[in-house]
Amino acid sequence: MPKTRVGVFVCHCGNNIGGVVRVPEVVEYARTLPNVACVEDNLYTCSEEGLSSIREQIAEHGLNRVVVASCTPRTHEPLFREACEQAGLNKYLFEFVNIREHCSWVHMHDPAMATQKAKELVRMGVAKARFLEPQEEFESSVFPAALVIGGGVAGMTAALGLANQGIQVHLVERDQELGGLIREVRTLFPAGQATEEVLQPLAEQVRNHRQITVHLGSEVEDVGGFIGDFDVAVKADGQVNNLKVGAVIVATGAEELKPTGLYRYSELGNVVTQLEFEERFKRGADVPRDVVIINCVGARIPERTYCGRFCCTTAIKNAIWIKEREPEASVFVLHRDVMAYGVQIEESYRRAMELGVRFLRYDPENPPQILGDGRAEAVRVQHQLMGKEIVLPAELVVLTTPLVARDDNPRLSKMLKVPLGGEGFFLEAHLKLRPIEFSTDGVYVCGSARYPANIPESVSQAYASAAKASIPIREGVVRAEAITALCDERTCSACGNCVEVCPFGAVELQEGRFGRTAQVNPAQCKGCGCCVAACPSGAMQQSGFNDRQLLSMIGALAEEMTGGVGE
Amino acid sequence: MASESSDEGGNGYEPKILVFACNWCSYAGADLAGVSRLQMPANCRIIRVMCSGRVRPEFVVTALSKGLDGVLVLGCHPGECHYSEGNYFTRRRGLLLKNLLQFVGIEPERFQVRWVSASEGAKFADTVEQVTEQIRALGPNRPQGGMHSTEPGDR
Incomplete structure (x- = not known):
């Protein structure tokens, strides 16, 4: 087996990390860690320059593990994994260390502690990386339909964007009519055009599109599953309709703030x-x-x-x-x-x-x-x-x-497992680079659900979310991250704890080469690792999160304490 | 605040706390705390797991027996687990584990289980602050010899 050679790339993230954490110190420290063959710092590791440097160093130093210490795997892991792959390194030999969200950004006033923490996090990451193994991914199919929640301008546009590509769309609207908040507005900026002139043709197209099923007076009751395979319960008039979709777009909009208590609003009729x-003059009141x-x-x-x-x-x-x-x-x-x-x-x-x-x-x-x-x-x-x-x-x-966030957002955010920001609006995966996506795969957002958006903004975000949502649907398959469980039949005692705890029925006891043992079906396994924690013999392991990898991280963190020496 | 030394001694001891955070809720909550620039004590080190239900009790015992001052396991709120029920195992296991720790002479407060969702950046920061202070108040963890768990690589 070739010697383990780890490359460590420490990112300054401009000033985001480097302004707090003393990056050169972290780099020097990383050089002292076992199996580390090369260490460098980058102004932005995620830039083309940084990524090509990763590729070059893999070739030059024969690296077979890569550690990047920068931001969060929830946004940037795919990018760095891809860079490894391009250099011929299996992408599961990459390990992420978060020294921005979890370090420089939250310890801005304590560079010494932040630097110390960054060093320890890098040490833990290198410790795990040494035990990483290459993995093959498992493919699963994508159900060729999408759910759009909200029938305003954003939702209708997104639905059309998908339907015009031949994708079946379920559009769920709470009201009895399509149009959303803008229906309440009489004329539109800047030409003073009547709202209906814009809204009616759009709603007409949506209603008449044979790929779109409009669910009026309906609410999403429950969402389960994952990208490619969401189970959605839609409730209308007490009836629950179960749908299967491959992707979900959130276009639930926002509502106008009613400023009770300010400027004697709700006390005086003419405030x-x-x-x-708008409503007053729609009804024809005198100017x-x-x-x-x-x-x-x-x-x-x-x-x-x-x-x-x-x-x-x-x-x-x-x-x-x-x-x-x-x-x-x-x-x-x-x-x-x-x-x-x-x-x-x-x-x-x-x-x-x-x-x-x-x-x-x-x-x-x-x-x-x-x-x-x-x-x-x-x-x-x-x-x-x-x-x-x-x-x-x-x-x-x-x-x-x-506009303020809808009261219903927390319920929807929990169902879809996507975050809300401090003001209650849906929070995108990345402010700049992934503005209409969530970290949760297969869920997208557009319009005022994310932040107050006018019509042109809602429309362009809707186009974007439809384009994004159509990618997995049109590809037809998603590759599941290779983090599934795997049983070592030689040490399995067939106690069945894993079968009991698996929420997905992915583990069964079966007769095999070593007698009766647990077997995992990777198509059903979602990679939670519950069975691994329940296994008394250690036969059950999870790829990318096995006991050896996690214990090595714990060991790396504790090392200093047992030694009792500071740095 | 900006103490130049994080070592024991000096103007006080800085506890070292291991945190397990589930990928879907708590890790995202920690990210949100970062994005929101919520400042918090620098004593926690996060290990990302896909689900809090992945945290084998052995990890907690190993960490404490190796001298870490505390272990915090963070998962989705009950009923909100990305995998439906992983955090219920965490909750049950956590209660048993606290008993075990007491039995072997480790303050059970050194091990805590909390729920932080993806939207609760502020709760993440508060939790880190509270748990750090609680563990700081316990003083340094001085494990008795002889209960070291398996070393990595034994399997």
Whole structure:
């Protein structure tokens, strides 16, 4: 057997790791570890430069194990494994050490401790890597259908994106109608086009597509299984319908914040949100003469730190709408900053000012006051340029609030085993590189379920998620990670503990060459390793997580303590 | 805060804690804590396993007998296991193991089982903080000789 030769690559991740962990010290330390044949540091190991360096070092030093100390295997393991494979090294001879999420980012104020921890994590990783073995992957088939949860613009677009490739789609919508939140909006930015003109043709295409089954008035009750083989229970009118799909797209959108307690909302009838304003004029109410719009209500505050992204656009759109119908109306927009990004929004901002809409900045420390008894009559605000308080007459006060995550998100997140961020929106696998995917394979996200998204953004995210979801479906097979359990028949005593604990019925006692022993069916094994922990003789092992590998990590961590020497 | 030495002695002892985190919930929760830049004590070292149900009691005993100060096993919340029921085994096994540790003279508090989901970055950080402080309060683990478990490679 060839000598074990481990290559260690320590990533600076720009300043993300290197700004806290003293990477050169970790590199020097790694050189002292047994079986380590080469160590280098990279500014970004995941860059093409870093990856080609891994490939080169494998060839130059005859490496047969590779350890990368950088970020998290949940996002970057496939990339480094691929680099190993390209250099002719079985990808299961790669080991990941997380010194960013679990180290530099959480110990930013203690470089000494963080460096010490990084060294120990590298030592543990090298210890495990020495016992890694090459593995072959098992292929399983993908059920050629997809589930899209949510029938708004994002969900409908994603469904069409899949269906137009010939993939069968189940579109589940909670309401009795397709369209989502945007149905409540009267006209669309920037052309003032009626919402139905955009929405109706889209919904029509979805309803008439023979590859799409629309489940209206329905909710997803339960999701089980894995990429390629999800079992979904959809409930409508108390009836549960069981579906089988290969991939899932989350397009459940968001809802408008109802700012109870702010600016006397819900106390005064003429203080309304932007969506309520839309609703009023859909019903044909008279256009008011004095309107004050207040932006950033319930947004960019300590409890809700994010910017609603298109609230400013909404305020501009509705201010223009009023001025076009009632040129004499006085329309004030009280804002903290106007986020008129991009060409069209900036142009509309200018047009609103030309039409006579007045934009006034307010100080969040000294916010506008709504005056009036029983109904809002005026708004008092500190005019920052004049340096004095002014009183604006108000027939109607419109509060611009951000979209907020749906209450239902935690339930869905648990079912799909995907995370939510601090604000309750679905959290993508990677902010920059995997914006519509989750770490859980086969589940994707688009639209405002992830973060407030306007129509063009929702549409492009929907295209992206449909493209991503179609990859496993069109390939027809997914290769399961080779981390399944395996029984050593020579030491198995056929006690059957493993059969008892396996949640998937993947282990059976069968007659074989060594008499009656446990046998694992790799097609059914999902690689949890429960049977391994239950095995009293150590006959059952899990590839990539066997006892020898894990005990060597524990040993490597304890080494220093038993020696009693610091570093 | 920025103590230059992590060794025993000096201005206090820094416990060393081994953490097993399941890939689907707790490891992701730890990642989220990182992404959220939640600061926490640097005493924990995570070993990723696919499921908390993979953690053989022998691992815990080995770690403590080799002088690590604590072992924390993290899994998905009951009812939310990626593999349906792996964390139930962890829970049952954990209770028995605590009894065993007491029997062999190791403070059972040195071994803890907690649930952290993929969205609970803050809970991960709090758990690390709490468990670190609890184990710090116990003082250094000084295992009695003679109960070393199998060395890696014996199998």
